[in-house]
Amino acid sequence: MIQVDLEEERKEILKRYRRLLRMAKPMLKEGDAKFIKKAFNVANEAHKEMRRKSGEPYIYHPLEVALVCVEEIGLGTTSIVAALLHDVVEDTDWELEDIERDFGPKVMQIIDGLTKISGVFDYGSSQQAENFRKMLLTLSDDVRVILIKLADRLNNMRTLESMPRHKQLKIASETMYLYAPLAHRLGLYAIKSELEDLYLKYTDSDTYAYIVEKINETRISRNKFIKTFIAPIEEELHVQGFEFVVKGRPKSVFSIYNKMKKQNIPFEEVYDLFAVRIIIDSELDDEKADCWQVYSIVTDFYRPNPDRLRDWISTPRANGYESLHTTVMSNTGQWVEVQIRTTRMDDIAERGYAAHWKYKEIEAAQGKSSSGLDKWIMQVRSLLESNDGSAIEFMDDFRGNLFHDEVFVFTPKGELKVLPFGATALDFAFEIHTEVGAKCIGAKVNQKLVPINHKLKNGDQVEILTSNKQKPTEDWLNSVVTSRAKAKIKDALKEDKKSVMIDGKEIVQRKLRQMKMDFNSEIVEQLRAYFETKTPNEFYYKVGKGVIDATSIKSFKDFKEQKKEVSKPTLGKVKDESSFTKEIKSLKGPDHDQLLIGEDMDVVDYILAKCCNPIPGDDVFGFVTINEGIKIHRTSCPNALELLSNHGNRVIKARWTSQQEIAFLAGLRIIGTDRVGLINDVTKVISNELKVNMRSITVDSDSGIFEGTIKLYVHSTQHLEKLVENLSKVEGIIKVTRFD
Ligand code: MN
Numbered sequence: 001m002i003q004v005d006l007e008e009e010r011k012e013i014l015k016r017y018r019r020l021l022r023m024a025k026p027m028l029k030e031g032d033a034k035f036i037k038k039a040f041n042v043a044n045e046a047h048k049e050m051r052r053k054s055g056e057p058y059i060y061h062p063l064e065v066a067l068v069c070v071e072e073i074g075l076g077t078t079s080i081v082a083a084l085l086h087d088v089v090e091d092t093d094w095e096l097e098d099i100e101r102d103f104g105p106k107v108m109q110i111i112d113g114l115t116k117i118s119g120v121f122d123y124g125s126s127q128q129a130e131n132f133r134k135m136l137l138t139l140s141d142d143v144r145v146i147l148i149k150l151a152d153r154l155n156n157m158r159t160l161e162s163m164p165r166h167k168q169l170k171i172a173s174e175t176m177y178l179y180a181p182l183a184h185r186l187g188l189y190a191i192k193s194e195l196e197d198l199y200l201k202y203t204d205s206d207t208y209a210y211i212v213e214k215i216n217e218t219r220i221s222r223n224k225f226i227k228t229f230i231a232p233i234e235e236e237l238h239v240q241g242f243e244f245v246v247k248g249r250p251k252s253v254f255s256i257y258n259k260m261k262k263q264n265i266p267f268e269e270v271y272d273l274f275a276v277r278i279i280i281d282s283e284l285d286d287e288k289a290d291c292w293q294v295y296s297i298v299t300d301f302y303r304p305n306p307d308r309l310r311d312w313i314s315t316p317r318a319n320g321y322e323s324l325h326t327t328v329m330s331n332t333g334q335w336v337e338v339q340i341r342t343t344r345m346d347d348i349a350e351r352g353y354a355a356h357w358k359y360k361e362i363e364a365a366q367g368k369s370s371s372g373l374d375k376w377i378m379q380v381r382s383l384l385e386s387n388d389g390s391a392i393e394f395m396d397d398f399r400g401n402l403f404h405d406e407v408f409v410f411t412p413k414g415e416l417k418v419l420p421f422g423a424t425a426l427d428f429a430f431e432i433h434t435e436v437g438a439k440c441i442g443a444k445v446n447q448k449l450v451p452i453n454h455k456l457k458n459g460d461q462v463e464i465l466t467s468n469k470q471k472p473t474e475d476w477l478n479s480v481v482t483s484r485a486k487a488k489i490k491d492a493l494k495e496d497k498k499s500v501m502i503d504g505k506e507i508v509q510r511k512l513r514q515m516k517m518d519f520n521s522e523i524v525e526q527l528r529a530y531f532e533t534k535t536p537n538e539f540y541y542k543v544g545k546g547v548i549d550a551t552s553i554k555s556f557k558d559f560k561e562q563k564k565e566v567s568k569p570t571l572g573k574v575k576d577e578s579s580f581t582k583e584i585k586s587l588k589g590p591d592h593d594q595l596l597i598g599e600d601m602d603v604v605d606y607i608l609a610k611c612c613n614p615i616p617g618d619d620v621f622g623f624v625t626i627n628e629g630i631k632i633h634r635t636s637c638p639n640a641l642e643l644l645s646n647h648g649n650r651v652i653k654a655r656w657t658s659q660q661e662i663a664f665l666a667g668l669r670i671i672g673t674d675r676v677g678l679i680n681d682v683t684k685v686i687s688n689e690l691k692v693n694m695r696s697i698t699v700d701s702d703s704g705i706f707e708g709t710i711k712l713y714v715h716s717t718q719h720l721e722k723l724v725e726n727l728s729k730v731e732g733i734i735k736v737t738r739f740d
Contacts, residue, residue, distance in 0.1 A: 009057055013044065024080050025081060032077040032379045039081040039103065046092040054162035062086060068151035072191060074351045079144050082110040086148060090115050111143035114152075123704045146182065153179045154191055157198040166653035169621055169635060172202040173644035187320045190350050196254035202617075203635050211253045211260075214267045222250070226276060229330050233278070236297045242290075243281040250274040271555075272327070275337040282342040288313050291324045294340045302328035305335065309668045314347075315408050315416070320348055395509060419456065422481045426452040427463045430485035437488055439466040453479035501537055504544025511553045529626045606654070608628040612637035613695065622654040623647070630654075665695065666720055667711050672733040674706040679729050686712060686723065709739070 003430040017040050021033060027276075043062050050058035066083035069075040075083075081103060088094045089111055098113075100108035141290055157175055160168050177200045183192035201208040217701055226248035250256075261268045278298075282290040291313055298304075308327035316322045341349065406418050411676060417431055425445065429452075430437030443450055444463040456462065472492040482488055508527070512519050524536050531548055533539040542548040606622060612634040614620045619635040623643055632654055633640055644651055670682065679699060699708040714720045721739065727736045 003030065004055075011222040012061075012351065013059055016060065016067075020063060020067050020070065020080070024077070027076055029077070035077060035103075036080055039084040039107075042094075042102065043084045043088055046088045046094055050091065052159065052162070054159060058087075058091075061159075064155045064158075065148070065151045068154055068191075069148060072154075072351065073147050073151060073188065074347075074442060074557065075144065075147060078106055078110070079148055082114070082144070083148050083151060084660060085111055086114050086152060110142060110145055110148065113142065114149060114426050138200065139731070143186075146186070147188075150179060150183055150186075150188065150191060154195065157195060160198065160202055164653070166621060166651060168202045169640075170644050170648040170651060172199045173200055173641050174648070174690070177645035184396045188351065189321075193252040193254065197252055200254050200257055202366070203640075207257060208253060211256055211267065215250050215253070215256075218273070222274060223248070225330075225332070225334075226274075229336060233298055237278075237280075237294070239295070242294070244294075245279050247277040247279070248274055249277070271335055272337050275339055277339045277341070278345075279346045280340075280342055282343070282344075287342050287344070291340045291342065294458070295324055295326060296472075298326065298328060299337050302330060302336070304328045308337075313341075315418075317406060323349060328683055372509050407456050407458050407460075409458070409462055412461065412463045414461075420481055422596070423456050424452065424479050424481070425450055425456065425462060425464065427480045427482045427485045428456060428462050429466075430480070430482065430488050432464060434488050436464055436466060437485060438472055438492060439468060439470045441465050441467045441470050452476075459520060497541060500544035501540045502544070503559050504540035504542065508540060508553065511550055515557050517555065517557065526560070526627060527553070528557060530559065567570050581583050599654075606632050609633045609637065609639075611639050620654050624650040624652065665711060666714050667709060667739045668724065668727070669735075669737045669739050670706075670708045670727065670733060671735045672706055674701050674704050674731075675732050678730070678732050682708070682710075682727065685726050685730060686710065 022037065024032075040063075044059050047058040047062070048646075052058055052061060062084045065086060066080045069079045069083045073079075085094075085103070085107065089096055089099065096108055096112055097641055099111055141734065153175060156171060160171060163171065172462065175195050178197070180192050180195040183189075183195060197208070230246050230248070234246065256267070256270055256273065256425075259265070260267060278294055280290055280294060305327045308325070310323075310325040312321055312323050312325070322341065322345040325337060326340075327335050327337045330336050407421055407423060409419060409423075411417065411419050411432070416427065419431060425443035426437065426440055428443070429440040435549040440452055442452055442465045443454065443458050445454060445456065472489045474493060476489045477486060480489065508524075509519050512523065517523060525540075528534075528536050528539045531539055531542070533542060539548070543550065543553075607630070608614050608630055609623075609631045614632050616632045620632050621635060621640070621644070622630045622632055625631050630652070633643065637643075645662060672678065679697075683697065695713065697708060697710045699706060699709075712723075714723065724736045724738070727733060
């Protein structure tokens with residue numbers, strides 16, 4: 001039992017509440033403070049018996065969420081009140097009507113939206129996709145719902161420490177899957193970066209800690225470098241009368257991690273570890289000229305890389321981001337990214353949508369057109385209205401669209417169209433009009449004839465060629481990237497598809513009847529999984545199209561019957577043993593006392609997933625599959641994100657027993673004379689006799705001599721020696737040596 005000093009706690013709650021008020025003060029109008037106080041009192045009273053997992057009073061959470069809304073997103077009184085009350089309806093006796101009575105319809109609607117989307121990830125995947133669609137609908141109703149939801153998620157991620165491990169993984173994965181991209185799309189860079197960093201912290205804590213330490217280690221030399229680098233620029237800026245601040249910040253932990261991973265390089269070789277940002281005060285009318293003047297000063301001192309100039313002032317990114325980026329060569333031979341922007345642009349870049357709102361009236365007065373963000377939200381709305389396909393499909397498409405950068409292209413009349421990066425002539429055609437898209441046979445890009453799947457580049461001028469005989473086909477889906485084009489093509493294909501699906505379903509029913517099996521949802525689900533299709537309809541469709549041969553449905557029956565006998569997973573079969581030229585990655589059957597699974601940490605049957613080959617010591621989780629029992633994946637598995645976020649209810653925790661954690665990687669080189677079945681004997685020695693986990697095996701055979709390298713996990717050198725001894729005994733083996 002922890003002893004709690006309630007009096008101390010009460011003081012702390014008030015202290016936090018006052019901090020919130022202080023931060024909000026500059027934007028409060030008359031009566032606002034009173035309104036906020038009322039909300040605080042209601043929330044405090046309603047949550048008074050509740051505590052967070054960490055043991056802290058529950059009210060800390062809504063208070064922190066409200067603070068994020070004010071400080072990091074720049075939202076106003078209505079949002080603060082809604083944030084303070086956001087968990088009241090869900091977790092206490094308060095009803096929506098009570099909220100409406102005491103706080104008015106606007107606050108009630110926002111809380112209603114928040115409560116509705118709170119279960120976005122809590123059910124099976126189709127239910128979840130439906131909820132996701134609901135979430136986006138609230139986005140087009142009132143974007144504040146999503147902004148407060150992001151603040152809520154940020155606070156939950158910041159306090160993830162006290163959650164059990166499997167919940168940490170689930171919450172972190174959802175965050176990465178949906179909330180970070182959403183924050184990015186809404187222009188909330190700071191929040192997006194923090195969410196990504198926290199994701200890394202909880203899924204790969206070693207790497208996270210390593211990078212953080214490296215960043216800290218290099219801080220002093222970095223600061224010195226920035227100081228020297230910026231000195232001549234600062235002097236000149238003063239001479240020319242600019243008011244400005246310079247910031248030199250390292251990139252986020254996650255973005256450094258991404259670079260290391262993508263380019264497969266160590267920390268030291270990530271060359272743009274930080275960016276120098278010059279933020280100037282400027283009148284709205286002079287912004288562009290001023291920024292270019294600063295650019296001119298910077299490049300007077302340092303030579304720019306012409307390939308890395310980005311002008312997001314003339315054409316802001318679709319999420320509202322405006323800035324001028326250049327990468328220049330420093331005197332010490334390092335490339336440095338310099339970002340030039342005004343205070344207004346910086347505010348929008350950091351705080352996204354809400355800050356954007358703040359400047360909206362001024363911008364309108366200046367005759368600036370409505371922002372990319374407004375257009376995006378309009379697009380989302382029209383997509384939601386037009387799309388009646390499966391919610392999961394929609395979610396996939398939509399998520400895809402969150403990630404893209406943009407290309408800017410022009411119509412023959414010079415009208416600007418913004419499309420996601422990678423967009424094709426066909427995307428452009430659908431952007432113009434559904435009919436133009438459906439009849440598109442090709443395009444002229446900058447006067448040159450190109451096919452429909454031609455990828456567009458910045459500045460292209462595109463003219464679409466159409467024919468009345470044209471009709472969308474299945475392949476078209478591979479030729480487009482925009483959700484809009486995909487949805488329209490799918491609509492066109494749907495009618496056609498429906499009849500194929502009905503045919504397929506009839507074939508399946510007939511086959512099952514022939515095999516004396518029932519046609520019910522359980523069997524259909526097993527068939528779906530067996531043939532690795534996403535949905536039963538996709539399965540029917542493939543049968544109808546003949547992609548899945550009707551006779552192969554029989555193999556499913558065989559498989560089902562066979563499965564009853566096979567109780568233990570076995571070593572993956574080595575095909576074509578005599579050739580010995582392939583690299584074979586294989587896993588040994590699990591040694592059942594190595595893993596503890598589930599809440600009670602039971603020892604139960606499991607299979608190690610082939611996609612990530614976990615070995616003892618890896619950070620892992622269990623996943624309940626439909627046909628193969630529990631599969632163990634590494635938390636760093638490429639599929640983990642999808643599994644954890646979409647099927648959280650099927651995830652169970654798993655931990656290696658400590659004795660196995662001391663296993664270490666060793667390499668063996670084997671030379672011998674080739675014979676049929678040799679590799680089988682070798683793997684048998686390794687996996688069956690000594691219960692060793694094999695990581696990989698590579699075998700090469702040349703005129704009767706074979707050479708193999710095996711990487712495996714052993715517990716001790718003694719263990720390894722025993723293994724070498726046993727391997728040497730295998731017929732045909734000449735030499736077994738260890739290598740690192
Ligand atoms: Mn909450």
